[in-house]
Amino acid sequence: MRQPRDTLKNPQQELRIFRLRSLLAVVVVLTLSGLLAGRLFYLQIVEHEVYSTRSEKNRVRVEPLPPTRGLIYDRNGELLAENRPTYNLTLVRERVDDLGETLALLVDLLDLPAERVEAFRERSRQRQRPYQPALLMSDLDEAQIARLAVNRHRLPGVEVEAQLLRYYPDAEAMSHVLGYVGRINSEELEDVDAGNYAGTHFIGKTGVERFYEDTLHGEAGLRKVETNARGRVLRELGHSDPVPGENLTLTLDKGLQHLAVDLLDGRRGAIVAIAPQTGEILAMASVPGFDTNQFVTGIDVDSYRALQQDIDLPLFNRAIRGSYPAGSVIKPFMAITGLRDGAVTPGEVIYDPGYYQLPNDSRRYRNWLRWGHGRVDLERALEVSNNTYFYSLAHELGIDSIHASLKQFGFGQRVAADVYGQGAGLLPSRDWKRSRFDQPWYPGETLSVGIGQGYLQITPLQLASATAVLANHGDWVKPRLVGDMGDEPVSIDLADTPPDIELEHPEWWDSVISGMEQVLSGNEGTARRAGAGLEYRMAGKSGTAQVFSLGQDQRYDAEELQERLRDHALFTAFAPVEDPEIAVAVIIENAGGGSSHAAEPARAMTDYWLLERDHGEVPPQAAVDDTQRSEEEE
Incomplete structure (x- = not known):
């Protein structure tokens, strides 16, 4: 039985298919190129200011400068509440890659007793405004500061800040009348002026410290600095000095x-x-x-x-x-x-x-x-x-x-x-x-x-x-x-x-x-x-x-x-x-x-x-x- 002969190729039909496919490919390429060009135009021209500012923020950072709290004296000039230099440990959560791992490392480096670990972790969870440092620990000793300095490369977002800490020479005798300052909690953070309390970790809780909080606190300043990709400060670009709080002279003897x-x-x-x-x-x-x-x-x-x-x-x-x-x-x-x-x-x-x-x-x-x-x-x-x-x-x-x-x-x-x-x-x-x-x-x-x-x-x-x-x-x-x-x-x-x-x-x-x-x-x-x-x-x-x-x-x-x-x-x-x-x-x-x-x-x-x-x-x-x-x- 004879096999059927193969049909001859149709060059005209193949040419039409080729042209159709080529046209479609050109349309797709042109469309994609148009979209890419449009996106580039949008980013480079239309949104230039936005992304330029974001880029600048990666290089330039504005840091708050907390004011010095006013001192309190008795009627004869005897100091009742002073500020002593100390070192505080702070953390900016937005700059930390793994918060749990960082906290575990800090607990190990600071050699904290078990009863203080949970309080330490709780402070890290307290709600703060974005990029505002949370105070983890105050009054670090020299050994703790040294261990943190050696391991600084392992602790992005963690800083040791030198700051003045409130101290009461006559703490017990003056406890009720003077009151005391303490860490700002989340409720207080909602009530205070965010700009004026940026960088401030303490607020008056009771007594004179509470009643005259606005007078004693002062006004915060600002510092503009240039940083590298890792956030380390390279140079200062400008600053406005904070205004220290007013000193109070009490009628107390x-x-x-x-x-x-x-x-x-x-x-x-x-x-x-x-x-x-x-x-x-x-x-x-x-x-x-x-x-x-x-x-x-x-x-x-x-x-x-x-x-x-x-x-x-x-x-x-x-x-x-x-x-x-x-x-x-x-x-x-x-x-x-x-x-x-x-x-x-x-x-x-x-x-x-x-x-x-x-x-x-x-x-x-x-x-x-x-x-x-x-x-x-x-x-x-x-x-x-x-x-x-x-x-x-x-x-x-x-x-x-x-x-x-x-x-x-x-x-x-x-x-x-x-x-x-x-x-x-x-x-x-x-x-x-x-x-x-x-x-x-x-x-x-x-x-x-x-x-x-x-x-x-x-x-x-x-x-x-x-x-x-x-x-x-x-x-x-x-x-x-x-x-x-x-x-x-x-x-x-x-x-x-x-x-x-x-x-x-x-x-x-x-x-x-x-x-x-x-x-x-x-x-x-x-x-x-x-x-x-x-x-x-x-x-x-x-x-x-x-x-x-x-x-x-x-x-x-x-x-x-x-x-x-x-x-x-x-x-x-x-x-x-x-x-x-x-x-x-x-x-x-x-x-x-x-x-x-x-x-x-x-x-x-x-x-x-x-x-x-x-x-x-x-x-x-x-x-x-x-x-x-x-x-x-x-």
Whole structure:
């Protein structure tokens, strides 16, 4: 069978196919070439500025220059907060190839103990703005710096920076009033000016450091540098200098502050001293305190937990936030209220049988002296701290008048101009009780407020401030901590200063102050032992604040009570009477009677300020006379 013959080739058809394929290839090549040319045009012409800038940023880098934090001095030029040179370890995450590997290497090089490793890693994870260095560790020692320098080629994005670190020479004595700086956390980073805090790792956390953060911080500068491909600086192209923070000169006296701490002698309590005519806070001590230097570089977990769990609450600022029953220190202010409102006159006499009874009420509100003081006028009522007199006065006034008057002295309010975190205490009223407990106000509660008990709560700062107003015969000067910012003095005439307290008869001030003077110098004065040998005229008032209430027929016996259920001791005073230079408030928790435990420290404070400070001598703590409660007010 014959095979079919192959078909002859068709040259015309093959030529058409070849031309079609060639045309298609040309179109594809031209299209691709057009796209490439267009892309090159876009990159080189249209986006020239963008990519030129990016290229320049790879070569030129702008670095922030953090400002030097302002120093803090006391009124005599003694340094209270300084800046010491140190070396910090920082990391820029965007420049690190493998963060986990880099951190593991750093932990090995720095020879960190196991308990610090997690905190070290946590700091690296804290949110920062792009290309902003995160502070990993402060205060590197020489060995650590040397190991990091040798291994620098293995640690891109990691730098050792020389910086000034905050240091407090009198850390524990000044812990609550100065406060401290610490590392900026992510929440604070959102609130501050990003440009001004670029390169800054610390911010004021509490106290003066927190309140005056803007003043102390200063303004950041900038440095433009040229770098190589590895990010190493080759040369500086230009810079603008940072503006250092302002120095602060406080009104505090370092010697008086240390004396206040020594007088408390480890007992829980607070002492506040104010210059009445200027409002300058001369001392503001809260005991126990703590070492603020631990917080600057970051306190370890165990140490912080120990402070938090300490039953004595060393982190709590008793001087400005501690709320205490006023006890009998409220009586001078009650006396002014009674005179101003016409409820009593200086010479008016009542008879004290040892108790007071409300009309149609069988309950007896007892005086601390159970058999009474007999005939009592205003001055003697203050001298012997007679409760019956002030029960009667409180009933005559009523809670509305008492609330309005005590508010004028600053109770129930934040009184100081520049004290961060101060509390308002509690000044009760009808409306307050209705809002808090949905109950009416009862007459017996008015009597309790009249002798500083019941719902009334005051802070040591409020008590010192109110005593300063009393010493000034009603003239208000707002308490403050800062005397000078840089070279400029701070004005004492503040816009929000409360109005002065005016009496119809100005001599009534003298009547109340005379009664307070008899507290220390009178034959029956509750603090006559503390007033022995006075070389100047001093007016004061003792107080004993109950921590828990006694029943009608119960007697107080400190020996039978747990230490933390015993009475608080209070004393407030100013001197000299004719030209007051210092007002002092002392509160010692669970110490017992105010005249036997708080009056001596107040006397020592005024002695130092009026007699001994010019000689640079701090008087030893006076021995406390352990008298019986029979000579103390309730």
